[in-house]
Each structure stands twice: as structure tokens, then as C-alpha cells.
Amino acid sequence: MFAEPIKEDLHSCLKCAMCQPVCPTYRVTRMERNAPRGRVQMVKKYLEGDLSLSGGLHDALMTCILCEACSEACPSGVRLDRVFENIRMELYEKFGVGLAKKALFAALKHPLLLRLGAGMGRLGQRAFIAPLNLGWKMGNIPLNRLGRFNSTSFRRQIGEVVPAVGKRVARVVYFTGCATDLINEHVGRAVVDVLTRLGIEVVIPQDQVCCSVPVFLSGARKEALPNIEKNLEVLDRSDADAIVVDCATCGGGLKKHIPYLMEDLGLETDRARRVAAKVRDVSQLISEMMDKLPLASASSGRTVAVTYHDPCHMVRSMKVSKEPRTVLAALPDIRLTEMEGAGECCGGAGSFQFEHAELSAGVTSLKKQNIRATGAQLVATGCPGCMLTLSGNLYEESDPLVVHTIELVAQRIKKE
Amino acid sequence: MHESVKKELAAIVGPERATSRPEDLVAYSLDPHIEEHRPDLVLFAVTTEEVSAIMKVAFREEIPVTPRGSGTNLAGEVVPIMGGIVLALSRMDRILEIDPRNRIARVQPGVINYRFQQEVAKHGLMYAPHPSSWKVATIGGNVGTNSGGPRTLKYGVTRDYLLGLTAVLANGDVLKTGGKAIKNVTGYDLTRLICGSEGTLAVVTEITVRLIPKPKASRTIMANFPLLEDSSDAVAAIIGAGIVPSGLELMDKVVISAVEADARLGLPTDVEAILLVEVDGDPEGLDLQVRTIERILMENHSSRVLVSRTPEEADKLWTARRNAVSVMARLRPNTSLEDATVPVSNLTEMIRKTVEIGRKNNVQIGVLAHAGDGNLHPLVLFDQRDKDEVRRVEAATEEIFREALALGGTLSGEHGIGRAKARFLPMELDEVAMEVTKCIKKSVDPKGILNPGKFV
Known part of the structure; x- marks a missing residue:
């Protein structure tokens, strides 16, 4: 149930509303039910017995994106994200989730089911070309912009160990996440290419499973435990210098949310903290070894304007924002141009964009404006979720292409 | 209902x-x-x-x-x-017009102060009222409470920039006051009457404001004072020298220690006050002003004076002040921010009394102040669940008000009366003033339906 130490935070809310302007959903509706202060006070009143665990409470709390901007803005240090994660567990236990999400949870928990689902999805995409081009949408995203499934699992394609190129200077465990494993194999290949060229041996545990962030952030905290335990077992190895991720959500989960979840549930957190301490975004590793990166030489005059979008789970959960910029700025033929509000949520937030399409569209439209205002030809980011949302919503001819930071790095190193 | x-x-x-x-x-x-x-x-x-x-x-x-x-x-x-x-009125948030030629703008009440500032800045203009909550607060709310903020010494408060309002009265009638003209002395000044009435007279639905040219540059100076009295003397001397700073902020020992313990900025914890002085205007004139201020601060026994050379350095100097409220707020579950204000010559005495009142009532109080206009911000820390402490906080707050009034000041420099200070109102307004206030209220809201239970 609701963790006692987090209840204490509710007494520190000054009701000052400094969280309001940073909240993406409040910006869209301008209603307290979609603002952090309103939500926190509802939770407080529920715990004090003045509100019940009602549909209204469910609505207010489930329309929160969990972007963590409010926690960062709070002058009195209320950990709003943890308040919301705790109350969602109670809401989940009372209301459950819809059928689609149930199916998704089941798939994320069982690797075989997940791969089967991906396989069926791939067949579906091949068989039903017509609706893809009819402009049908899932949430706000046209079906033909959803991305194609990999032909086979990336992890299987690549195997357990990829040796360093040349002298080995380090060994990392690569937590690929489901997105790279099943959809974005090009991102996975880029990670492996770049890291091995830096002299890093990349170990890809074949028995890693979904990080389960989508499951436990929906409130199903206990149901996520088998996946969490499995991953901690796989990842807690003393022979690895780091655990590298290419997905901000997996990274944020391992680095922050999983230790907190276990703490809230009164579980042993030693192993989770050991793992968390080693988790690094791929851009962090690269930025530390920039001088060793065999970059291609600049071709004269053909620079591309790139703007960088900070995924919520990267900039706030993992506290990584400088490194991807450092890496991008050092690449040849790239001019990095900052957008306004780079750290603001893109409105995707996984299933949020499908469950709350209208609200999500409002949040996304601000992001789109800011991206377009830069005139950049590429948007780089470090989260497959954001990539899906951004590429799914930026489909005008003049819109920039969306790429993972690591793809740009891989394209700009010298060929072996 | x-x-x-x-x-x-x-x-x-x-x-x-x-x-x-x-x-x-x-x-x-x-x-x-x-x-x-x-x-x-x-x-x-x-x-x-x-x-x-x-x-x-x-x-x-x-x-x-x-x-x-x-x-x-x-x-x-x-x-x-x-x-x-x-x-x-949060969703009534359109900027209706920005007219750079006449330097005026028309906005709906739900427009956020900060967003409005961004828009007028594109025309090289500034909307002067700038409360500390500017990133959150609406212009309508600013009008309702006649918001001030750290720039008021030089630029005045919300009321000073209002040209006209559209406001709905209690019976639903729509009242239009003022207009676009900068000068207007026709009839009672209803615009300024509604401003600061805290929603007790009308619901404001459109606001016409005056804009001013945005200052081209600003400089910040930070000075440490081992003695509180010296900081006040310095403030008086700066203004006496004909300089009107755009910001003149004071932090007391309690606040300095808390900020230093939190952020390790290298602030001296053995001084009684830190003053932050900001001047703005044309870059050419600023250098001279900064030199004068520096000299005055030294003459008044500042133990250290730091001057910003770049906006980044200025930003650094402001870090401590910017973080002060949140650092203090994190010390205890609840924080109340008061705003008793005294004539500037009594600032030191008021700060001393405030500290004494805190000690006497066993209540944690740190003092921030807009030093240039005698506006104190005692930060009172407590835990709402501790009934005894709440009682002591209430006693201390009341004493602070009494002291401010005794020193020729007011209950509220900028936060308003609302609910929190309603019962103290008769301490400041005499019978005649209270009666006139009630008459005004009754004449426009005879049934008393607009924001009842507050100061009238």
C-alpha cells in the first residue's frame, strides 16, 4: 500500500503552485485536476479519508504523464512522482487496467509471448498494407508511422558477446530494452558498432527481460516484480564496468524507479542499488571517451542542423542532459541547435498517447512547435518512446526526421 | 446549492x-x-x-x-x-492586443505574467509588475491583489500600469473603466479601485495595461554586512545619492546560514545581512552607478562587495536569493511567508523586532526583505500538525503585525488581506475607513456574493 515515508511528503506541500507551469497536462487544460498541486492535494485528502478511491481520482491521477517536472520544480522537495506511483498502485488494485493494457502487460512479462506478438505484428504489417496507407490512426499516430518490427529479435541476431575492436579497455552489459530488441534493430547495431570501436566488449545477456516500467508505472507494481528480479539477477555482475542502455525509460527504471519501488514495498534494495549505480546511458559512455572515437573527417559545407529532445526519463529520472549534447556537438557535419523547452515532455509517455489521445495531442503540439521553430533537419533523442511519438507526429514534408543520438554517432565514425 | x-x-x-x-x-x-x-x-x-x-x-x-x-x-x-x-478564469488566457506604438496591451485575465512578459519583450517592451510568482500567476490575479514584487522600488506595482478594465459586477452588469489613453482623469478612478479588491467588487475579464521600454542592461552587486544597521544605512545612502535600483534585496543571518548549509555557495555565515543591489538602464550610465554604489557600500562598512561583469555572473549572485524560499521551506513541513511593511527608515528596527518575536515565541523565523521599500518577508517555519506550534506561530504573526503598525507600517505590502489577515484589518483601518470600505462594497455588491468571508 502507500509507503509511509512518502505520505510524510504530502505534509510538506505548500500549495504554492510552482509546479503548475511546468506540468504538461496543466498547460493544455488549465484545470487543477490536471495539475500537480491539485493531484497531490487529492491524494492527501484521500489518505485523510476525505475522498474515496473514485473514478474521479482515477481520472485525475492517470492523466498524469509522470514526466517528473513537478518533482524537480517543487520548492519544498515533495517527491510528487513517488506520491503518484504509490497512489497508482492503489488505483490499479481497485480499477485494474483495460483489456489492451492487460494483454500488453502479459506480453511484457513473458518474453516468448512478446516475441510471438511481435511476429504476428510483423505479419499483420505485411498482410494489411492497405489500412496502413489509408491514414488510419492509433491514438494520434498514423498506422504507417508506427515503425516496422525487426525480422528476428535483435538480441538473437547479435548473440551473447561482441568482442571489442582492438585492445579491450572495458566490458559493459548492454540492456537492450524491448524496443531495440523487437523494433529498432538499427539502434542496437549502432550501439554495438560504436562501443566496440571504442574498445569496449559488449555483453548482451540473452535472458534479460522487459524492464517492466510500463507495467509498474501503471500501478501494477507487484506484477512487475518477477521481471525486476530476473533482470537484477542477470545484470548484477561484478565483471562488467557498466550497464549500458539506449532507452531512457529502461535506464530511468533501472536507475531510479526500481530501487524506489522496492523500497516502497519494503523489499531488500541492495542489489537494485548496486545495479542502479552502474546504469549509464550510451551517450554518457561515449562522451567520456570522445577523444578515442574514430570520427570521420568533416565533408566540406554539408552540415545538418540537429536539435536534441530530452526524454523525461533521461533528463529527470537519469539526470542526463549534457552528455548527448556533448556527443552531438562533437560530430562532424552537424550543427546542434537548441529548441525551446527541450526538456519538456513530448506527450507520448508510452500508452498515455493512446489512452488519453486528446490530452497527449495538446502536449505534443507544443513540442512540435518548438521543434519546427528551430528549422532543424533532424531531431535526435535517446528514447524509443519519444522517437515513436515524435516521428508519428512529425510527418509534414518539411518536418525533420527523428533519429536516436547513437545512430548519428555510428554514421559518423570511420568505416573499418 | x-x-x-x-x-x-x-x-x-x-x-x-x-x-x-x-x-x-x-x-x-x-x-x-x-x-x-x-x-x-x-x-x-x-x-x-x-x-x-x-x-x-x-x-x-x-x-x-x-x-x-x-x-x-x-x-x-x-x-x-x-x-x-x-x-x-485560467482558461481565459488570450493576449488580445499588443500595440507597440502606443505602448499598451490588452489581455484576458488568465494570461500568465511570464508568458506576457515574453511576448512584449519581442517588441523591446516590458510589463513592469513582476511578482516572484510571475511564472505561475495570472495578470487577472495580479490585478485582484495589486501585485508588487522585487522591482517595485523603481517600477511601482500593478495598479501603476493599469489603463482600463472590463469587469462584471455582482448583478451581471458589465462595467468598462478607463481606456487606451495614458492620461485619463475622467470621473472616479474605478480601474484602480477594483485593482487590489481581491475579487470582492467585480470579476475582471479584460485588462488594458501600459508598457514601458525594456531596459537595455542590468548589473548586480552583492554586499556582506557584519551589522544589520549598516546595511540599512547603505540602502538609505544609495537612494540618497539619486540612484533608484531595480532591485534591492536583503537576506538575514538565518536565511544566509540555511542557504549556505544547503548549497555551499561560499556565503559568509558570520554576517548579519547580505544586500543584493540591481540597477538597470543604458549600459553607459550603469558603470558610473555601479561605481557609486560600490563606494557607498564600502563607506557603510560592507565587509565584501562583489560586482557582476556579465549576466552569468549576475545570475550567480542571485542564486542564493532565488533559492532562499525553497531552502527555508525544506527545513520544516510548513512555511508561511508574511509581508509586513514599514517605512524604509524603520527597516532595521523591524527586522530586529521580528527576530526577537520569533525567539520569544519559540518560532523559527528567517527574514528576507525588499529592502528598498521596507517590505519584509518573514519566513515562518512550522509543522501544521503541531497544534501548540501553530498557536505560537499565530501569536508571533500577530505581534509582527502590531509591531509593523507601531512603526508606521502596514499589515501587507503586497500579499493582501484575504482571509489570513482579515481579523487584523481594524488594527490598521480606523472606523471611518472601515465604514467607507463597507459602503463601497455594499453599493456594488448589495447581496455580498462576491468573494464573501474575506476582508469586507
Whole structure:
């Protein structure tokens, strides 16, 4: 149930509303039910017995994106994200989730089911070309912009160990996440290419499973435990210098949310903290070894304007924002141009964009404006979720292409 | 409230913008003040016509109406203490006109101060009223509370920039005051009467403001003072030298120690005060002003003076002040930010008394001040669940008010009276002033439905 130490935070809310302007959903509706202060006070009143665990409470709390901007803005240090994660567990236990999400949870928990689902999805995409081009949408995203499934699992394609190129200077465990494993194999290949060229041996545990962030952030905290335990077992190895991720959500989960979840549930957190301490975004590793990166030489005059979008789970959960910029700025033929509000949520937030399409569209439209205002030809980011949302919503001819930071790095190193 | 009336009211704005869900009523039962009360209905109006239609029904049925912007006000102004309707104007957030030639703008009440500043800055202009909550607070709320902020010494308060209002009266009539002309002495100054009335006289639905050229540059100077008295003398001497700083902020020993313990900025913890002075204007003139200020600060026994050379350095100097409130707030669960204000010559005495009052009542108090206009911000720390402590806080707060009045000051420099200070009002307003206040209220809101339970 609701963790006692987090209840204490509710007494520190000054009701000052400094969280309001940073909240993406409040910006869209301008209603307290979609603002952090309103939500926190509802939770407080529920715990004090003045509100019940009602549909209204469910609505207010489930329309929160969990972007963590409010926690960062709070002058009195209320950990709003943890308040919301705790109350969602109670809401989940009372209301459950819809059928689609149930199916998704089941798939994320069982690797075989997940791969089967991906396989069926791939067949579906091949068989039903017509609706893809009819402009049908899932949430706000046209079906033909959803991305194609990999032909086979990336992890299987690549195997357990990829040796360093040349002298080995380090060994990392690569937590690929489901997105790279099943959809974005090009991102996975880029990670492996770049890291091995830096002299890093990349170990890809074949028995890693979904990080389960989508499951436990929906409130199903206990149901996520088998996946969490499995991953901690796989990842807690003393022979690895780091655990590298290419997905901000997996990274944020391992680095922050999983230790907190276990703490809230009164579980042993030693192993989770050991793992968390080693988790690094791929851009962090690269930025530390920039001088060793065999970059291609600049071709004269053909620079591309790139703007960088900070995924919520990267900039706030993992506290990584400088490194991807450092890496991008050092690449040849790239001019990095900052957008306004780079750290603001893109409105995707996984299933949020499908469950709350209208609200999500409002949040996304601000992001789109800011991206377009830069005139950049590429948007780089470090989260497959954001990539899906951004590429799914930026489909005008003049819109920039969306790429993972690591793809740009891989394209700009010298060929072996 | 009768269900049929609720339905009638909801029909004015439509079901999407009307709610009586208990969760929403909770969210609109509060502001930063300690007291809370649920309304019966929350309506989100987006036009003057809607507001007027709502007021007509409320007037007929004698239902209390509490207008509200972002709810950042600090004296309980928007807590619907008698229930009824919370009339949220947050969605009425369009900037209607920016006229750089006449240097005026027209906005709806729900426009956020910060966003407005960004827009007028594109024309090289500035909207001077700049409360510390500017990133959150609405212009409508600024008008309702006559917001000030750290720049008031040089630039004045919200009231000084208002040219005209559209406001809906208690009976639903639409009142238009002022206009676009910078000079206007026709009739009573109804614009400025409504400003600062905390929603007790009318619901403001459109605001015409005056803009000024944006200063081209600014410089910041930080000075440490081992003795509080010296910092006040320095403030007087700076103003005496004909310089009007755009910011003149003071932090006392308690605040300095808390900020230093939190952030290790290298602040001296053995001084009684730190002054931050900001001057703005043309870059050429600033150098001379900065040199003069530096000299005055040294002459008044500042132990160290730091001058910013770049905006980045200035930003660094402001870090401590910027973090002060949140650092203090993190020390204890609850914080109340008071705003007793005294004539500037009595600032030192008021700070000394405030510290003494805190000690006497065993209450933690740190003092920030807009030193240039004698506006203190005692930060009172406590835990709301500790009844005895709450009682001591209340006693200390009352003593601070009494002391401010005894020193020729006022209950409130910028936060307003609202609910928090309503019972102290007779300490400052005599019988005649109270009577005139009540007469004004009665003449425009005879049924007393606009924000009842507050200062009138």
C-alpha cells in the first residue's frame, strides 16, 4: 500500500503552485485536476479519508504523464512522482487496467509471448498494407508511422558477446530494452558498432527481460516484480564496468524507479542499488571517451542542423542532459541547435498517447512547435518512446526526421 | 446549492467546463493559505458574456462567487470560504492586443505574467509588475491583489500600469473603466479601485495595461554586512545619492546560514545581512552607478562587495536569493511567508523586532526583505500538525503585525488581506475607513456574493 515515508511528503506541500507551469497536462487544460498541486492535494485528502478511491481520482491521477517536472520544480522537495506511483498502485488494485493494457502487460512479462506478438505484428504489417496507407490512426499516430518490427529479435541476431575492436579497455552489459530488441534493430547495431570501436566488449545477456516500467508505472507494481528480479539477477555482475542502455525509460527504471519501488514495498534494495549505480546511458559512455572515437573527417559545407529532445526519463529520472549534447556537438557535419523547452515532455509517455489521445495531442503540439521553430533537419533523442511519438507526429514534408543520438554517432565514425 | 441551479449554471459553460466532482471541489478548495473550504461548483468561463450570465444567476440565487486565476495568492484570497461557485478564469488566457506604438496591451485575465512578459519583450517592451510568482500567476490575479514584487522600488506595482478594465459586477452588469489613453482623469478612478479588491467588487475579464521600454542592461552587486544597521544605512545612502535600483534585496543571518548549509555557495555565515543591489538602464550610465554604489557600500562598512561583469555572473549572485524560499521551506513541513511593511527608515528596527518575536515565541523565523521599500518577508517555519506550534506561530504573526503598525507600517505590502489577515484589518483601518470600505462594497455588491468571508 502507500509507503509511509512518502505520505510524510504530502505534509510538506505548500500549495504554492510552482509546479503548475511546468506540468504538461496543466498547460493544455488549465484545470487543477490536471495539475500537480491539485493531484497531490487529492491524494492527501484521500489518505485523510476525505475522498474515496473514485473514478474521479482515477481520472485525475492517470492523466498524469509522470514526466517528473513537478518533482524537480517543487520548492519544498515533495517527491510528487513517488506520491503518484504509490497512489497508482492503489488505483490499479481497485480499477485494474483495460483489456489492451492487460494483454500488453502479459506480453511484457513473458518474453516468448512478446516475441510471438511481435511476429504476428510483423505479419499483420505485411498482410494489411492497405489500412496502413489509408491514414488510419492509433491514438494520434498514423498506422504507417508506427515503425516496422525487426525480422528476428535483435538480441538473437547479435548473440551473447561482441568482442571489442582492438585492445579491450572495458566490458559493459548492454540492456537492450524491448524496443531495440523487437523494433529498432538499427539502434542496437549502432550501439554495438560504436562501443566496440571504442574498445569496449559488449555483453548482451540473452535472458534479460522487459524492464517492466510500463507495467509498474501503471500501478501494477507487484506484477512487475518477477521481471525486476530476473533482470537484477542477470545484470548484477561484478565483471562488467557498466550497464549500458539506449532507452531512457529502461535506464530511468533501472536507475531510479526500481530501487524506489522496492523500497516502497519494503523489499531488500541492495542489489537494485548496486545495479542502479552502474546504469549509464550510451551517450554518457561515449562522451567520456570522445577523444578515442574514430570520427570521420568533416565533408566540406554539408552540415545538418540537429536539435536534441530530452526524454523525461533521461533528463529527470537519469539526470542526463549534457552528455548527448556533448556527443552531438562533437560530430562532424552537424550543427546542434537548441529548441525551446527541450526538456519538456513530448506527450507520448508510452500508452498515455493512446489512452488519453486528446490530452497527449495538446502536449505534443507544443513540442512540435518548438521543434519546427528551430528549422532543424533532424531531431535526435535517446528514447524509443519519444522517437515513436515524435516521428508519428512529425510527418509534414518539411518536418525533420527523428533519429536516436547513437545512430548519428555510428554514421559518423570511420568505416573499418 | 440546488441541483437545478447547478444545472442552469453548468449549461452556461457546457459540461466540459463545469464540475462538481468531489475531487475537483477539493482541488479548488485551496490556495497556499492554511484554511480550506470546498465550493459547490467550479465553472471555467472563457468569455465576458459567460461570466455575466453566471453572475446573473448567482445574483438571483444569492450564491457566493469566488473568482480565481492560478491560485498563487498568499493570504487565502481565493479560498471559497462560504462555498458556492469558484469561477476559474485560467482558461481565459488570450493576449488580445499588443500595440507597440502606443505602448499598451490588452489581455484576458488568465494570461500568465511570464508568458506576457515574453511576448512584449519581442517588441523591446516590458510589463513592469513582476511578482516572484510571475511564472505561475495570472495578470487577472495580479490585478485582484495589486501585485508588487522585487522591482517595485523603481517600477511601482500593478495598479501603476493599469489603463482600463472590463469587469462584471455582482448583478451581471458589465462595467468598462478607463481606456487606451495614458492620461485619463475622467470621473472616479474605478480601474484602480477594483485593482487590489481581491475579487470582492467585480470579476475582471479584460485588462488594458501600459508598457514601458525594456531596459537595455542590468548589473548586480552583492554586499556582506557584519551589522544589520549598516546595511540599512547603505540602502538609505544609495537612494540618497539619486540612484533608484531595480532591485534591492536583503537576506538575514538565518536565511544566509540555511542557504549556505544547503548549497555551499561560499556565503559568509558570520554576517548579519547580505544586500543584493540591481540597477538597470543604458549600459553607459550603469558603470558610473555601479561605481557609486560600490563606494557607498564600502563607506557603510560592507565587509565584501562583489560586482557582476556579465549576466552569468549576475545570475550567480542571485542564486542564493532565488533559492532562499525553497531552502527555508525544506527545513520544516510548513512555511508561511508574511509581508509586513514599514517605512524604509524603520527597516532595521523591524527586522530586529521580528527576530526577537520569533525567539520569544519559540518560532523559527528567517527574514528576507525588499529592502528598498521596507517590505519584509518573514519566513515562518512550522509543522501544521503541531497544534501548540501553530498557536505560537499565530501569536508571533500577530505581534509582527502590531509591531509593523507601531512603526508606521502596514499589515501587507503586497500579499493582501484575504482571509489570513482579515481579523487584523481594524488594527490598521480606523472606523471611518472601515465604514467607507463597507459602503463601497455594499453599493456594488448589495447581496455580498462576491468573494464573501474575506476582508469586507
